[in-house]
Amino acid sequence: MTARRSLLIALLASPVLAPTLALAQSPAGVPAMKPPIKATPAPAPGAPRTIQWEELVPPDWDPFKDFRGLDFQTLDDGDPKAAALLKKMRAAWDAAPVNERLVGQVVRIPGFVVPLEDTNDGLKEFLLVPYFGACIHSPPPPANQIIHVLPRTPAKGFRSMDTVWISGRISTPRTDSYMGVSGYRIEADSVTRYEERRR
Amino acid sequence: MKALLAIAWASALNRRGTLALVVAGIALATALLLGLERLRTDIRAGFSQSVSGTDLVVGARTSPIQLMLYAVFRVGGATNNVSMDSIRAVEAHRAVAWVVPLSLGDSHRGRPVLGTTTAYFERFRWGDRQPLAFSAGRPFAGTLDGLYEAVIGAEVAETLGYAPGARITLTHGGGEVLGVEHADKPFTVVGVLARTGTPVDRTVHVSLEALEAIHLDWAGGAPIPGMAIPAEAARKFDLTPKQATAALVGLKNRVAVFNVQRFVAEYEGEALLAVLPAVALDELWQVIGPAEQGLLAISGLVAVVSLASLVAVVLAGLNERRRELAVLRAVGAGPRHVLLLLAAEGVLVTLAGVLLGAALAAALVLGAGPLLQAEFGITLSRAAPTATQWALAGAVVAAGMLASLVPGWRAYRLSLADGLSPRT
Numbered sequence: 001m002t003a004r005r006s007l008l009i010a011l012l013a014s015p016v017l018a019p020t021l022a023l024a025q026s027p028a029g030v031p032a033m034k035p036p037i038k039a040t041p042a043p044a045p046g047a048p049r050t051i052q053w054e055e056l057v058p059p060d061w062d063p064f065k066d067f068r069g070l071d072f073q074t075l076d077d078g079d080p081k082a083a084a085l086l087k088k089m090r091a092a093w094d095a096a097p098v099n100e101r102l103v104g105q106v107v108r109i110p111g112f113v114v115p116l117e118d119t120n121d122g123l124k125e126f127l128l129v130p131y132f133g134a135c136i137h138s139p140p141p142p143a144n145q146i147i148h149v150l151p152r153t154p155a156k157g158f159r160s161m162d163t164v165w166i167s168g169r170i171s172t173p174r175t176d177s178y179m180g181v182s183g184y185r186i187e188a189d190s191v192t193r194y195e196e197r198r199r
Numbered sequence: 200m201k202a203l204l205a206i207a208w209a210s211a212l213n214r215r216g217t218l219a220l221v222v223a224g225i226a227l228a229t230a231l232l233l234g235l236e237r238l239r240t241d242i243r244a245g246f247s248q249s250v251s252g253t254d255l256v257v258g259a260r261t262s263p264i265q266l267m268l269y270a271v272f273r274v275g276g277a278t279n280n281v282s283m284d285s286i287r288a289v290e291a292h293r294a295v296a297w298v299v300p301l302s303l304g305d306s307h308r309g310r311p312v313l314g315t316t317t318a319y320f321e322r323f324r325w326g327d328r329q330p331l332a333f334s335a336g337r338p339f340a341g342t343l344d345g346l347y348e349a350v351i352g353a354e355v356a357e358t359l360g361y362a363p364g365a366r367i368t369l370t371h372g373g374g375e376v377l378g379v380e381h382a383d384k385p386f387t388v389v390g391v392l393a394r395t396g397t398p399v400d401r402t403v404h405v406s407l408e409a410l411e412a413i414h415l416d417w418a419g420g421a422p423i424p425g426m427a428i429p430a431e432a433a434r435k436f437d438l439t440p441k442q443a444t445a446a447l448v449g450l451k452n453r454v455a456v457f458n459v460q461r462f463v464a465e466y467e468g469e470a471l472l473a474v475l476p477a478v479a480l481d482e483l484w485q486v487i488g489p490a491e492q493g494l495l496a497i498s499g500l501v502a503v504v505s506l507a508s509l510v511a512v513v514l515a516g517l518n519e520r521r522r523e524l525a526v527l528r529a530v531g532a533g534p535r536h537v538l539l540l541l542a543a544e545g546v547l548v549t550l551a552g553v554l555l556g557a558a559l560a561a562a563l564v565l566g567a568g569p570l571l572q573a574e575f576g577i578t579l580s581r582a583a584p585t586a587t588q589w590a591l592a593g594a595v596v597a598a599g600m601l602a603s604l605v606p607g608w609r610a611y612r613l614s615l616a617d618g619l620s621p622r623t
Binding site: 115123173184 | 244247248251252254327328454455456460475477478480484
């Protein structure tokens, strides 16, 4: 894939950025991508609020801030500028901030499992990502589109890229680590297999 | 009912030869089913036990499964080595907390030799984040003075009878008998690791520098004639490791795992691969899952065949038992009792077979367990049967009950007169 194409695709294919993009530029012929999993709204009172992946992005975060006024059409294949831009964009995504308003809330969210610690009792740690293959096959999702899940009881019987519902309180560990605030963490009260709602 | 069972038992005893064969058949089929299931669960458990707390395994670009198999389970071979420069570049990534390089390729009496750093003993985790513990001795020093020091796994110590202080020589490559020995540079065992039930148990650990030292006077894959460097002189050479086979990587924050993975994949100096251990293992199960199921299906078929032979034997026996059954009918047994009698016989035979099979499977686990552990690093647990094992045994018993209804039904239909006046 050429640098320009990958830059454009990286721009357009991100489900997070698509709504922002549509607002900012509304390019013709570019379908606004939606996450493949649709959350079901209207929870029962007292139950965790079901949220969508878009809500994890702070509403005022504009990843295009540094890229305004750039005409991607003028960039040529193999243009070192394109490669540099891609790198810059990658850095912006890696440092994507979290939505502080969500922190502390008890939420329910669906996603795909990327196992981290698999023991005989089941999964003790995994990452939840919004789309299938959010791994090596495509550029990794931005930092605020990955949730580090620590189930309270090990989740048994799940494998890579199984779809699950998780619920629990969102926190953001401020460790000495990478990038100050480092994405979301949920100590999940429940991890259940995702099932399409039958109508 | 009790009387009926007594009669069934006495009658079966009379035909013990054929029935014993049927019991043996069912026992073997059950042992096969239960043994396979035990092997399947324990291999999976063993693999997922083998690495913990490691976020990425980095190696030369190959299949993720192959990298995992080689770097963590010491199965198969590496396609290529990784230069230490690349490993240091990964270590310098701001999200990376620690890196433990691994260098494989040599062996000691069939056991893999792992070259690594002292960080291995601090960072490596198995099972549920359990650190390595020493049952005797200490880690190798990792300095020039302690160059020829080795730390051995529990299984190596046990089967080869080594204790701290033992002198061992390493073999170039994997051969057990014909391998080329690094006999001029013997190692001293300084530590023995506590048993983990993982491939660590059958590994000999030495420092990366020691591996450089024993290969100093080698070129092009063979010792250079007339250029032997004595063990002591080797210390004067530059022993900085230049390459390794793979590296275990731990992150400061696990959310950054995709970024580091991408960084490794796009590393410009060398074609590298980084895998998430648990994801690679899932891929492995996806690959071998159908084969496992095929094996289980075949052993299920074996069980069906042995149950079919039960039906055949009892049915064939019916003919010679016409008189016996007729006599029972004549003294007052109803057709119902005859049905029960034959069904009870079938159930008893199946139960005996299943019990014997379970005992056989348990004996196999006890008998072959140490061998499997020594040769392949697979630990068979001697725990109670798993849920699936109970289900399998139950299925065999249930199928045996159903199958024994067939001859029972046939005897039920035979008239009294038919038995009393056989046309023979």
